Amino acid sequence: MRLADKTAVITGGAGGIGRAAARLFAEEGANVLIADLSEEALAGAVDDIGSNQVSYCVTDVTNAADNDRMIAVAEQRYGAVDILLANAGIEGAVKPTLEYDEATFDRVMAVNVKGVWLGLKSVIPAMIRSSGGSIVITSSVAGLSGGPNVAPYSTSKHAVIGLMRSVAKEYAAMNIRVNTVNPSPVETRMMRSLEEGIAPGAGTTVHDRIVERIPMGRYAEPIDIARVMLFLASDDAGWITGSVYAADGGNSA
Structure with missing residues (x-):
């Protein structure tokens, strides 16, 4: 098993990608703590x-104390933290920049950027205590190029790449690796929300148009992204840090 005797913490763990990663990591031998806002959703994911x-821990990633508590719970239950999937994220609204409200912009930045930064600040001391670890941040293909009407989301996903590269250099000597996974459209609730924002009431029309632009001709399934995360979390990627992994069916080629 690729993650035997390791402990992983996964934020956004009740959602599509987070849940798929939790399942896969457990199958590969890891103890897994999933974190999200809703206890009901977390309990459902564990079931x-x-x-x-x-197991799970209710966590608001925008709150520093919650992040510290999440890592402390993982250490108390499992002895150490070897892996963090900083996966929690929100899409915000689909609107032109001039129509975007400040409160929604701030919320996107709080979850998608500050939430990742706080998670790293909480987990790195734990990883230093256990002589290293792997941090995998969920960015997006929207972090590799711009797109109309999603400027705050795209900005946030660019931002975490810069964060990843800086932190990777700061802590490489301590055997802590940091990388991003940048998915293409994935069959999740978030993409349904974005499709509806692009063309309200259009049904599958937007989905089909997006698929036409993907060389591999389909959306990713959550497990497709989880497999890339597994590789980066495992010792197979022991020489990889500071890297951006596009998992996008050729979308950004």
Whole structure:
């Protein structure tokens, strides 16, 4: 097993990608703590995964104390933290820049950027205590190029790449690796929301148009992204840090 005797913390763990990663990591031998805002959603995810290696902790990633508590809970339950998937994120609204309200902009930045930064600040001391670890940040293909009507989301996903590169250099000597995964459109609730924002009431029309632009001809499934995360979390990627992994079916080629 690729993650035997390791402990992973996954933010956004009740959602599509987070849940798929939790299931896969547990199958590969890890103890997994999933974190999200809703206790009901977290409990449902744990029940769905059906593994006694997976537990949960209600966490608001925009709150420093919550991040510290999340890592402390993982250490108390499992002894150490070896892996962090900084995966929590929101899409915000689909609107032109001049129509975008400040409160929504601030919320996107708080979750997608500050939430990642706080998670790193909380987990790095734990990883230093256990002589290293792997941090995988969920960015997006929207972090590799711009797109109309999603400027705050795209900005946030560019920002975490800069954060990743800086932190990777700061802590490489301590055997802490930091990388991003940049997914293409994935079959999740977030993409349904974005499709509806692009063309309200259009049904599958937007989905089909997006698929036409993807060389591999489909959206990713959450497990497609989770497999890339597994590689980066595992010792197979022991010489990889500061890197951006586009998992996008050729979309950014």
